[in-house]
Amino acid sequence: MQILIVEDDKALSNALKQILEDKGYFCDAVYDGRTAVEYIGLKRYDVIVLDIMLPVLNGFEVLSKVRGAGIGTPILMLTARSAVSDKVDALTAGADDYLTKPFDIEEFSARVQALTRRRGELIMNVLNYGDLSLNLKTSELMCREKSVHLSYKEFKVAEMLFANPDMIVTKEILINNVWGADSEATDNNVEAYISFLRRKIKFLDSRVRIKNIQKIGYKPEVSDD
Amino acid sequence: MQILIVEDDKALSNALKQILEDKGYFCDAVYDGRTAVEYIGLKRYDVIVLDIMLPVLNGFEVLSKVRGAGIGTPILMLTARSAVSDKVDALTAGADDYLTKPFDIEEFSARVQALTRRRGELIMNVLNYGDLSLNLKTSELMCREKSVHLSYKEFKVAEMLFANPDMIVTKEILINNVWGADSEATDNNVEAYISFLRRKIKFLDSRVRIKNIQKIGYKPEVSDD
DNA sequence: ACATATTTTAAGGTTTTTTTCAGAATGATA
DNA sequence: TATCATTCTGAAAAAAACCTTAAAATATGT
Numbered sequence: 370m371q372i373l374i375v376e377d378d379k380a381l382s383n384a385l386k387q388i389l390e391d392k393g394y395f396c397d398a399v400y401d402g403r404t405a406v407e408y409i410g411l412k413r414y415d416v417i418v419l420d421i422m423l424p425v426l427n428g429f430e431v432l433s434k435v436r437g438a439g440i441g442t443p444i445l446m447l448t449a450r451s452a453v454s455d456k457v458d459a460l461t462a463g464a465d466d467y468l469t470k471p472f473d474i475e476e477f478s479a480r481v482q483a484l485t486r487r488r489g490e491l492i493m494n495v496l497n498y499g500d501l502s503l504n505l506k507t508s509e510l511m512c513r514e515k516s517v518h519l520s521y522k523e524f525k526v527a528e529m530l531f532a533n534p535d536m537i538v539t540k541e542i543l544i545n546n547v548w549g550a551d552s553e554a555t556d557n558n559v560e561a562y563i564s565f566l567r568r569k570i571k572f573l574d575s576r577v578r579i580k581n582i583q584k585i586g587y588k589p590e591v592s593d594d
Numbered sequence: 595m596q597i598l599i600v601e602d603d604k605a606l607s608n609a610l611k612q613i614l615e616d617k618g619y620f621c622d623a624v625y626d627g628r629t630a631v632e633y634i635g636l637k638r639y640d641v642i643v644l645d646i647m648l649p650v651l652n653g654f655e656v657l658s659k660v661r662g663a664g665i666g667t668p669i670l671m672l673t674a675r676s677a678v679s680d681k682v683d684a685l686t687a688g689a690d691d692y693l694t695k696p697f698d699i700e701e702f703s704a705r706v707q708a709l710t711r712r713r714g715e716l717i718m719n720v721l722n723y724g725d726l727s728l729n730l731k732t733s734e735l736m737c738r739e740k741s742v743h744l745s746y747k748e749f750k751v752a753e754m755l756f757a758n759p760d761m762i763v764t765k766e767i768l769i770n771n772v773w774g775a776d777s778e779a780t781d782n783n784v785e786a787y788i789s790f791l792r793r794k795i796k797f798l799d800s801r802v803r804i805k806n807i808q809k810i811g812y813k814p815e816v817s818d819d
Numbered sequence: 820a821c822a823t824a825t826t827t828t829a830a831g832g833t834t835t836t837t838t839t840c841a842g843a844a845t846g847a848t849a
Numbered sequence: 850t851a852t853c854a855t856t857c858t859g860a861a862a863a864a865a866a867c868c869t870t871a872a873a874a875t876a877t878g879t
Contacts, residue, residue, distance in 0.1 A: 371605070413606060413696035440696060520825055537731060556867085558827070564869055582732060583835065583866065584746040745836055781856090783838070789858055808846065808855065826875065837864070844857065849850100 370485055371413065374398045375405040375431065376420040376447065385418060388474060389481065402426025406434050409442070416484045419464070420447045432464060439591075441497055443484040447472075465495050498531035499577040499591040501570070512573035519569065522547055526562050530579065530589045539586035563587060595710055596638065599623040600630040600656065601645045601672065610643060613699055614706065627651025631659050634667070641709045644689070645672045657689060668709040672697075691719050723756040724802040724816040726795070737798035744794070747772055751787050755804065755814045764811035788812060 372389055376382040377400045386396045397412075399405050401424040409417065417435070421428035428446060435442070446467040466480055496503045502511050508524040509516050519527060525547040529538055540559045547562075548554035563579055570577055578592045597614055601607040602625045611621045622637075624630050626649040634642065642660075646653035653671060660667070671689040691705050721728045727736050733749040734741050744752060750772040754763055765784045772787075773779035788804055795802055803817050 412603065439694075442696060522826070554827090557829085560867060561827080561869085563867095568869090581867070582743075585733065588732075747837070779838090782840085785856060786838075786858080788856090793858090806856070821879085822877100823879100824875100824877070826873105828873075829871095831869090833866105833868070835864105835866070837862105839862075840860090842858090844855105846853105846855075848852085848854100 370394045370415045372396045372481070373405065373408055373414045373417045375400075375402070375418065375423065375428070377401060377423050378420075385477070388478060392478060392482075394481075394485075400424070402428070402431045405431050409435055409440060410438070414442050416481055417442055417444045418447065418481065419444055436497060436500070439499075445480055445484055465497070496528065496531050498534055498589055499575065501531070501573070501575050501577050503527055503531055510569060510573065512570075512575040512577075515573045517569045517572060519566075522562055523565055523569070526559075527566055530587060534589055537582055537586040537588045542586070595619045595640045597621045597706070598630065598633055598637075598639045598642045600625075600627070600643065600648065600653070602626060602648055603645075610702070613703060617703060617707075619706075619710075625649070627653070627656045630656050634660055634665060635663070639667050641706055642667055642669045643672065643706065644669055647674055670705055670709055689720075690722075721753065721756050723759055723814055724800065726756070726798070726800050726802050728752055728756055735794060735798065737795075737800040737802075740798045742794045742797060744791075747787055748790055748794070751784075752791055755812060759814050762807055762811040762813045767811070 372394045374382055374385050374389075374396055376385065376398070379400065382398050382400065386398050389396050397408060397414075399408055403425045405417075405419070405423075406426065419428050419431060423431070426434070432444060432446070435444070443465040446464040448467055448469050465484055468477060468480055494504065494506055496505055500512050503509075503519075503524070504511065505528070508519045508521070510519050510527065511517075526543060529543060529546055540556050543559050544550075544552065544554045548558065563581075567579055570579070576592050576594075578590055580588050580590050582588065597619045599607055599610050599614075599621055601610065601623070604625065607623045607625065611623050614621050622633060622639075624633055628650045630642075630644070630648075631651065633639075644653050644656060648656070651659070657669060657671070660669070668690045671692040672695055673692055674695050690709055693702060693705055719730055721730060725737050728734075728744075728749075729736065730753070733744045733746070735744050735752065751768060754768060754771055765781050768784050769775075769777065769779050773783065788806075792804055795804070801817050801819070803815055805813050805815050807813065
């Protein structure tokens with residue numbers, strides 16, 4: 370398990386490194402945003418621990434570059450004060466979890482460990498796709514500043530699509546997973562919900578699109594414009 | 595099962611080796627393109643995992659040497675970033691599957707496993723013929739940079755032709771497989787679809803042609819010019 | 820029970836796919 | 850070469866799949 374620690378306070382950085390290495394993780398530590406982006410481009414990490422206050426590029430800038438490059442590595446953000454707006458910013462910017470300084474060591478390892486669970490059974494708070502992030506706890510769909518609430522079924526459909534971005538999700542699969550295998554739901558139900566989701570994604574000014582491949586199914590993609 | 599890992603990032607290489615050996619595969623790891631070609635010439639592998647960015651010879655060059663030597667070992671390409679053109683290149687150059695870095699471990703093993711299924715029941719994501727490759731999931735037909743979407747029936751016809759490039763596929767077989775044995779479809783339906791396909795293949799500037807043998811059927815071939 | 824939010828249903832519109840058909844082109848045969 | 854059968858192709862019609870929206874029906878919370 371490879372972890373990147375991005376934290377300019379060297380004392381803290383060393384401490385975190387120590388803690389994680391004791392748990393058997395392999396860690397790289399960097400001390401500014403630009404170097405972090407370089408490292409992330411070069412090597413595959415399982416988790417990135419990212420401070421917000423950083424020289425050169427700050428945490429949010431790093432985050433948006435990373436997500437912008439289509440890299441979905443789980444990110445644990447370290448926010449200085451407990452300012453609510455920072456937490457919210459971190460999550461809307463595509464982080465998977467955040468922790469407010471000062472924090473408890475046990476708390477810290479627990480969060481990292483949660484993020485290293487292999488995907489699928491990963492306990493994530495947030496599911497990222499493109500510039501969108503779906504908060505799995507609150508059903509909020511966010512893109513940069515904006516955010517909308519998804520209804521239960523909208524949420525389930527979005528989760529299906531964004532959790533398996535490589536595969537094309539058929540209407541049948543959606544019906545089975547969202548409405549239930551023995552339901553009466555028709556293709557039109559799915560179509561209606563895809564339409565609802567598209568409207569909300571458009572409202573968020575996201576670059577994500579839900580593409581239809583006739584007779585096969587739906588698949589999310591990131592558009593160019 | 596013998597697997598060759600061609601990846602110059604030693605950390606990643608070791609990780610992949612570990613993963614595959616845990617699953618019971620025997621792995622060799624090499625760190626540059628030339629050595630890879632040597633190994634492949636010497637020993638028979640069941641799957642080759644091939645990075646694109648490599649010292650001495652890059653992934654594409656290795657791929658074309660291997661295929662040029664008439665070696666058909668399934669190849670899983672690792673492309674950095676999700677640059678679409680790289681994916682397309684990998685597939686058109688004769689790879690059997692690709693994976694975008696960074697990737698999920700489960701995803702990786704699943705792909706390798708898919709490629710080690712004994713041929714015939716091989717689960718392929720892509721069907722190659724000449725300079726064309728047909729994405730079996732998305733119904734995209736690609737040739738170098740370009741790519742077009744095939745409709746359901748176009749796709750089925752193309753699949754029939756390219757999956758059995760040695761045999762001449764009769765109209766009857768096509769009708770049975772694409773339209774269904776009890777359908778009303780006439781020979782002209784087949785002719786129309788062959789025409790659609792030819793137009794799209796021409797649009798892609800491919801060297802593949804669909805040849806007609808009077809009163810018998812159709813067969814794909816690679817033209818000289 | 821009321822207001823609010825969610826889900827279902829249905830109808831009309833749009834787009835894509837498929838079929839049809841007629842004329843042109845090609846190939847086989849005498 | 851003339852004739853006939855087969856195949857090719859483009860345009861248009863028909864069908865199917867999909868999208869969107871509004872309104873009706875349900876569900877949920879206060």
